[in-house]
Amino acid sequence: MAAGVAAWLPFARAAAIGWMPVATLPMPVAPAEKSKRQDELIILNVSGRRFQTWKNTLDRYPDTLLGSSEKEFFYNEETKEYFFDRDPDLFRSVLNFYRTGKLHYPRYECISSYDEELAFFGIIPEIIGDCCYEEYKDRKRENAERLMDDQEDNKDAKLPNMTFRETMWRAFENPHTSTMALVFYYVTGFFIAISVITNVVETVPCGSSPNQKDVPCGERYTVAFFCMDTACVMIFTVEYLMRLFAAPSRYRFMRSVMSIIDVVAILPYYIGLVMTDNEDVSGAFVTLRVFRVFRIFKFSRHSQGLRILGYTLKSCASELGFLLFSLTMAIIIFATVMFYAEKGSTSSKFTSIPASFWYTIVTMTTLGYGDMVPKTIAGKIFGSICSLSGVLVIALPVPVIVSNFSRIYHQNQRADKRRAQKMQKARLARIRLSKKGSCTAYLHSKRNGLLNEVLELTGSTEDEQHLNKSTSLLANQHHHLLHCLEKTTNHEFVDEQYYQQSYLETALQNYPSRSPSLSSHEGMTGTCCTRPSKKHRHTPLPNSSTTTHMKPLAHSHQGGLQELSTIHIQPLSSSRCSLNLCVDEAMALNCQSGQITTAIITMPTPPLTTPEADAPLPAGHAHQQNVVKVSAL
Amino acid sequence: MMTAFWETEGLQTLGIVVLVFASIKLLHLMGLISFSEDSVEDELELSAVRHRPEGLEQLEAQTRFSRKELQILYRGFKNECPSGVVNEETFKEIYSQFFPQGDASTYAHFLFNAFDTDHNGSVSFEDFVMGLSILLRGTVQEKLNWAFNLYDINKDGYITKEEMLDIMKAIYDMMGKCTYPMLKEETPRQHVEVFFQKMDKNKDGVVTIDEFIDCCQNDENIMRSMHLFESVL
Numbered sequence: 001m002a003a004g005v006a007a008w009l010p011f012a013r014a015a016a017i018g019w020m021p022v023a024t025l026p027m028p029v030a031p032a033e034k035s036k037r038q039d040e041l042i043i044l045n046v047s048g049r050r051f052q053t054w055k056n057t058l059d060r061y062p063d064t065l066l067g068s069s070e071k072e073f074f075y076n077e078e079t080k081e082y083f084f085d086r087d088p089d090l091f092r093s094v095l096n097f098y099r100t101g102k103l104h105y106p107r108y109e110c111i112s113s114y115d116e117e118l119a120f121f122g123i124i125p126e127i128i129g130d131c132c133y134e135e136y137k138d139r140k141r142e143n144a145e146r147l148m149d150d151q152e153d154n155k156d157a158k159l160p161n162m163t164f165r166e167t168m169w170r171a172f173e174n175p176h177t178s179t180m181a182l183v184f185y186y187v188t189g190f191f192i193a194i195s196v197i198t199n200v201v202e203t204v205p206c207g208s209s210p211n212q213k214d215v216p217c218g219e220r221y222t223v224a225f226f227c228m229d230t231a232c233v234m235i236f237t238v239e240y241l242m243r244l245f246a247a248p249s250r251y252r253f254m255r256s257v258m259s260i261i262d263v264v265a266i267l268p269y270y271i272g273l274v275m276t277d278n279e280d281v282s283g284a285f286v287t288l289r290v291f292r293v294f295r296i297f298k299f300s301r302h303s304q305g306l307r308i309l310g311y312t313l314k315s316c317a318s319e320l321g322f323l324l325f326s327l328t329m330a331i332i333i334f335a336t337v338m339f340y341a342e343k344g345s346t347s348s349k350f351t352s353i354p355a356s357f358w359y360t361i362v363t364m365t366t367l368g369y370g371d372m373v374p375k376t377i378a379g380k381i382f383g384s385i386c387s388l389s390g391v392l393v394i395a396l397p398v399p400v401i402v403s404n405f406s407r408i409y410h411q412n413q414r415a416d417k418r419r420a421q422k423m424q425k426a427r428l429a430r431i432r433l434s435k436k437g438s439c440t441a442y443l444h445s446k447r448n449g450l451l452n453e454v455l456e457l458t459g460s461t462e463d464e465q466h467l468n469k470s471t472s473l474l475a476n477q478h479h480h481l482l483h484c485l486e487k488t489t490n491h492e493f494v495d496e497q498y499y500q501q502s503y504l505e506t507a508l509q510n511y512p513s514r515s516p517s518l519s520s521h522e523g524m525t526g527t528c529c530t531r532p533s534k535k536h537r538h539t540p541l542p543n544s545s546t547t548t549h550m551k552p553l554a555h556s557h558q559g560g561l562q563e564l565s566t567i568h569i570q571p572l573s574s575s576r577c578s579l580n581l582c583v584d585e586a587m588a589l590n591c592q593s594g595q596i597t598t599a600i601i602t603m604p605t606p607p608l609t610t611p612e613a614d615a616p617l618p619a620g621h622a623h624q625q626n627v628v629k630v631s632a633l
Numbered sequence: 634m635m636t637a638f639w640e641t642e643g644l645q646t647l648g649i650v651v652l653v654f655a656s657i658k659l660l661h662l663m664g665l666i667s668f669s670e671d672s673v674e675d676e677l678e679l680s681a682v683r684h685r686p687e688g689l690e691q692l693e694a695q696t697r698f699s700r701k702e703l704q705i706l707y708r709g710f711k712n713e714c715p716s717g718v719v720n721e722e723t724f725k726e727i728y729s730q731f732f733p734q735g736d737a738s739t740y741a742h743f744l745f746n747a748f749d750t751d752h753n754g755s756v757s758f759e760d761f762v763m764g765l766s767i768l769l770r771g772t773v774q775e776k777l778n779w780a781f782n783l784y785d786i787n788k789d790g791y792i793t794k795e796e797m798l799d800i801m802k803a804i805y806d807m808m809g810k811c812t813y814p815m816l817k818e819e820t821p822r823q824h825v826e827v828f829f830q831k832m833d834k835n836k837d838g839v840v841t842i843d844e845f846i847d848c849c850q851n852d853e854n855i856m857r858s859m860h861l862f863e864s865v866l
Contacts, residue, residue, distance in 0.1 A: 014768035499811035
């Protein structure tokens with residue numbers, strides 16, 4: 001329960017009076033308040049700075065250091081205060097947590113010192129409020145990465161029993177791991193450079209004979225260039241095949257961007273080998289050579305910055321898309337306007353709207369080649385408007401892209417969306433956990449409370465103390481409140497698993513026809529009669545065939561809850577003779593209506609002495625889901 | 634001829650200028666439209682609602698709480714609601730925290746109406762403390778009165794079956810889904826039937842305050858449960 005509203009618990013309990021006239025069952029007894037203490041001020045001396053607060057404030061969270069009896073270890077008898085030798089600045093946040101129920105993370109504090117303080121005071125960091133949680137998680141992750149980076153440098157020791165394949169893959173991915181890998185890295189880099197330079201130099205004219213026009217070097221030294229090309233492509237092919245062999249998941253490797261670039265880089269050569277003699281497609285072959293320039297992208301394996309650039313462009317896709325869209329809109333508008341403005345003038349270059357596109361683009365990007373110039377006044381006016389608006393439109397999305405790049409560069413390629421998704425999931429998980437926490441706390445205490453009662457009756461006191469975990473008065477009161485609600489509605493809280501199972505059962509079963517009235521009647525009166533000798537009650541009953549689909553252990557876990565809860569009803573109902581009669585009457589009534597609970601109870605005698613309710617029970621256990629209406633009429 | 638040329642030129646210019654500015658204005662308008670949707674400033678009006686309760690002596694006189702108890706109550710109240718009043722949303726939130734498995738908002742709504750005796754949409758500390766005084770320190774008669782007031786949603790002095798059904802559904806909603814035995818659709822209705830059978834003596838379909846108080850005083854369980862929370866504070 002969020003103890004921030006602990007102060008309102010008295011109100012909620014008082015408001016429970018609204019349920020009383022509606023309830024048909026008697027209410028459980030309220031938890032006794034041991035001593036009506038007046039609220040007292042506690043002094044907490046943290047390294048000299050004195051904090052004072054009410055004792056009740058600290059008692060809100062009984063599972064932390066300050067809320068439990070653990071703080072007694074720090075009590076100083078002479079000065080009558082609790083002394084902690086910790087950081088007083090950080091203690092402020094801790095104390096504020098008790099006061100307001102929300103834990104905040106101060107941004108100027110070091111994350112590891114904050115974590116240590118929280119650990120010391122027994123507060124889990126997951127309850128940091130939403131306002132500070134993202135900051136906290138970011139800082140924590142940065143810290144963890146820094147530690148990891150430091151560790152990775154030391155982690156070059158080869159893991160034992162790595163296969164040759166794994167070694168090769170590791171060598172490919174981290175060239176610093178071994179000398180061979182480094183050599184390979186530099187050799188491939190060298191050959192990529194050679195290949196790119198070759199492609200470039202191929203087209204440079206090294207004209208020699210004056211009568212001919214300049215011949216590009218490629219055609220002059222065909223053989224040399226061909227050899228160079230072949231060598232490079234061979235190296236690249238070998239490299240690609242080796243990477244393919246070493247990759248742990250070949251399919252994934254083949255789909256990755258880098259391998260596609262590799263393939264595209266070497267493919268033109270092979271296609272060229274195949275198609276050299278065909279004249280018709282040689283034109284296409286020449287075009288294919290363009291793809292050789294993709295070899296330059298192979299450098300991105302060698303350069304981190306290039307990868308980040310590519311990643312930035314990918315992540316700024318929306319800004320780039322916006323830029324493109326707005327540019328297109330503006331181009332169309334201005335091209336139309338210019339076309340119609342220049343229509344009147346003679347010998348105008350603006351022959352059609354698509355022809356005006358070129359003018360508009362050149363003007364908007366402030367290039368201004370000057371091959372198309374407006375001549376009319378209207379054209380000049382609109383031309384100037386066009387160039388002014390071009391500057392604005394292009395300048396707008398650029399800072400966004402720039403800031404994106406710098407952010408990603410500094411954070412070293414953390415995917416933004418991945419982080420947001422994980423945080424969203426984590427946040428939902430936290431909320432669910434805290435909600436579940438309070439529910440399970442109640443169910444746990446119910447089980448423990450029932451065991452307590454049973455143990456009381458059987459008279460084993462040592463185990464009772466075992467079970468008396470420190471549930472605070474507040475928690476007791478809250479549980480009592482929930483208990484009253486159960487009594488009012490005559491339904492019980494159960495946990496999710498149990499509910500699912502019972503739902504399945506009702507889905508599978510029709511109404512029972514195994515002489516339910518008899519057995520139920522017997523069950524209820526049986527327990528009533530043998531109440532004093534609960535210890536020895538043993539009413540084994542036949543298995544239900546339909547419950548075989550449940551795993552016995554899980555079932556026994558729920559079964560523990562089930563039978564103990566039915567036991568619970570007994571003490572209340574059988575403590576008054578008149579009510580006993582009422583129960584029987586009601587049973588008779590209900591028999592006619594055809595809806596009966598057959599609560600078949602098997603009592604585990606040996607495991608009673610173990611404190612856990614999860615003791616394996618004899619598997620002879622069945623129950624059918626029908627509503628019992630025990631009215632106190 | 635030059636003038637004619639300039640004339641046509643001028644007219645063309647004018648026409649085109651008008652067209653362009655109209656389209657720019659249209660863009661501006663569209664820009665303005667998207668702008669105004671995002672204006673958050675209207676919503677940021679500072680909630681100047683602050684309420685200070687009456688003095689401690691007056692409250693001490695009006696309720697049955699001692700000075701110390703009022704102090705404790707006010708401290709808790711002010712902690713959750715620094716502005717001094719609880720509105721219905723906050724009320725529902727606070728109450729829902731006690732019943733994590735179900736949905737307590739409907740019942741909280743009825744409860745809010747029961748506490749908000751002057752029906753001004755907010756519960757001040759005085760309302761809160763008056764209500765609590767009745768619930769914790771009042772006579773059985775007063776408590777039953779309060780409960781009747783809670784059930785009587787339209788405050789006309791009669792509890793009809795529909796009103797009771799609403800209340801019952803609200804209570805069952807607080808249990809949530811995961812209950813044993815499983816909650817069925819007609820469970821609240823049946824409970825209402827039981828209630829009316831017990832309370833409605835003259836079988837006229839409504840329960841008046843006298844029938845209610847009469848019947849409750851004759852019921853041992855209810856009488857005992859009325860004293861259950863007396864030691865709460």
